[in-house]
Amino acid sequence: MTETRALLVDAFTDDSCAGNAAGVVPDAGGLTDDQMQAIAAELGASETAFLRPSDAADRRLRYFTPTTEVDLCGHATIASHAHLYDDGALVAGEHTLETNVGVLDIEVAEDGTVWMAQNPPTVREVELSYERVAEATGTEAAALRGASDDIPLAVADTGLPFLIVPITYLSDLGDADPDFDAVEALADDVGAAGVYMFSFDALDRASTAHGRAWVPGVGVDEDPVTGTASGAAGAYLARFGAFDGDAPDEMVFEQGHFVDRPGRVRVRVAGDAPMVGGRGVSTLDGTLAVPAETEEEILEA
Numbered sequence: 001m002t003e004t005r006a007l008l009v010d011a012f013t014d015d016s017c018a019g020n021a022a023g024v025v026p027d028a029g030g031l032t033d034d035q036m037q038a039i040a041a042e043l044g045a046s047e048t049a050f051l052r053p054s055d056a057a058d059r060r061l062r063y064f065t066p067t068t069e070v071d072l073c074g075h076a077t078i079a080s081h082a083h084l085y086d087d088g089a090l091v092a093g094e095h096t097l098e099t100n101v102g103v104l105d106i107e108v109a110e111d112g113t114v115w116m117a118q119n120p121p122t123v124r125e126v127e128l129s130y131e132r133v134a135e136a137t138g139t140e141a142a143a144l145r146g147a148s149d150d151i152p153l154a155v156a157d158t159g160l161p162f163l164i165v166p167i168t169y170l171s172d173l174g175d176a177d178p179d180f181d182a183v184e185a186l187a188d189d190v191g192a193a194g195v196y197m198f199s200f201d202a203l204d205r206a207s208t209a210h211g212r213a214w215v216p217g218v219g220v221d222e223d224p225v226t227g228t229a230s231g232a233a234g235a236y237l238a239r240f241g242a243f244d245g246d247a248p249d250e251m252v253f254e255q256g257h258f259v260d261r262p263g264r265v266r267v268r269v270a271g272d273a274p275m276v277g278g279r280g281v282s283t284l285d286g287t288l289a290v291p292a293e294t295e296e297e298i299l300e301a
Contacts, residue, residue, distance in 0.1 A: 004028070006288040008045060009079035012225040012255075012263035012278035019256065019263035020225040021283070022079035023048025026089070028062075031290065033069070038291045040064035046220040049076035051084075057096035057103045067219035070193075071100035072159040074116060074227015074265075074276050081106055081114040082280025101159050107275075113266075115277040116227065118158035121235030121269075125154045126163070126190045133165060136186045137197060137214070138177030143168045147199070151240045155192050156232035158274050162213070163192040164236045170201040170210055174258050180216040187217055194218075196229040198253070208251040208267075209233070212258060224256035225263035231274040234267035 006025050013019030023043035028036060028050035040048040047063050047070065054060035061080060063073040077097065084090045085108050095106040097116075105117040133153065134141040147166035156164050163186065167173050176197065187194050194215030202210040211233060213226040223229070230253040238247040251267045266277040 002290040003287045004031070004039075004290050006039065006043060006286065007083060007282055008043065008284040009083050009280045009282050011075035011079040011082065011280045012227070012265050013281060014279055016281050016283045018261055019278075019281075020075040020223065020261065021045045022073070022076035024076070024080050024083050025050045026083070026087075028052050032293060034293065035290055036062065036064050037069070039288060041066040042288065046223050047073040047076040049073065049080045051080060054098040057098040059095075060098040062100070065219045070160070070218050072228055074118075074159075074229075074231065075223075075225060075278075077106070077116050078114045078227060078276075078278045079280045081108060081116075082112060083282055085112055085114070086282065112279050113277050114280070115275045118228065118231045118274045118276060120273045121156060121158045121232070121239070123154055123156045123236050123239040125152050128153050128186075128190065133186065136179055136182035137165070137195065138179065139167060139172055139175070139197075143172040151237070151242050154236055154240070155190050156236040156239070158228065158231040158235055160228040160232070161192045162194055162196040162229045162232045163187055163190050164233055165195060165197040167197055167199050168201070170199050170203070173197060173199045173210060173212055176212065178214050178221075180214065180221050183214045184216045187215075194220075194223075194229070196226070196233055198233055202254050203257065204252075204254060206252060207254045207264065208237075208248070210254040210257070212255065222259055224259050224261035225265060226255065227265055227276040227278065230255070230265035230267050231276045234269045234274050238269045
């Protein structure tokens with residue numbers, strides 16, 4: 001029986017069993033798509049990153065949720081590189097990463113913080129009623145309308161598109177009770193992977209905002225702490241001038257507290273593409289039996 005090393009690494013946190021857990025398979029070059037999908041389902045993390053050789057960059061990552069492959073995942077990228085750095089497989093400095101959305105720049109600081117360059121942002125306003133968004137997310141339309149006087153509903157994309165939805169108070173965000181079928185339909189209708197709702201009413205005064213992300217279309221009802229969504233939200237805030245003067249050099253997005261997985265994402269929006277940063281902690285490290293490749297059996301009634 002073939003075995004492979006597999007880990008669970010908590011991203012965007014310094015504490016174990018916090019932040020966002022990602023599966024990491026460090027040596028996935030010989031695995032087929034079906035095997036990677038089966039391993040991702042077995043590990044059960046919202047995304048599992050599979051490290052593979054690359055001719056275009058220092059390494060290649062492919063990302064699978066328990067049900068499907070996705071093109072990019074911020075927290076799994078942070079988790080993978082945090083593990084490689086802690087394991088001595090890479091040194092602090094600049095690296096490149098091949099993904100399904102292209103080659104990205106990665107920077108690892110001496111303290112283990114991993115910075116990931118996202119794609120140049122696109123931000124587009126969408127025509128949606130606050131009533132529909134409120135019904136899908138289990139919030140009050142008035143709380144959405146009040147937060148959107150200057151910053152509208154929009155889809156922001158730095159590698160994975162999210163419908164960005166501002167809401168007035170942290171309590172409104174915490175009280176959200178999404179209908180995940182309706183959230184999936186809402187995201188599909190505006191060409192987004194999911195919905196990222198945020199409030200400037202954060203827990204930490206040093207934080208820019210507090211967010212929640214729902215991505216049921218790829219099998220993740222609520223993603224605890226999201227790098228790609230935070231990068232998209234940072235680009236959105238810069239695009240619509242949400243700050244007095246220029247956007248700050250660095251934003252901090254809190255997330256995960258309402259699902260008992262607190263974490264924080266650092267975002268820099270200066271330059272052509274946002275940078276998303278965070279640290280990671282390995283919480284589980286072991287071997288996993290690789291499922292054998294077998295032909296699918298046809299079941300007859």
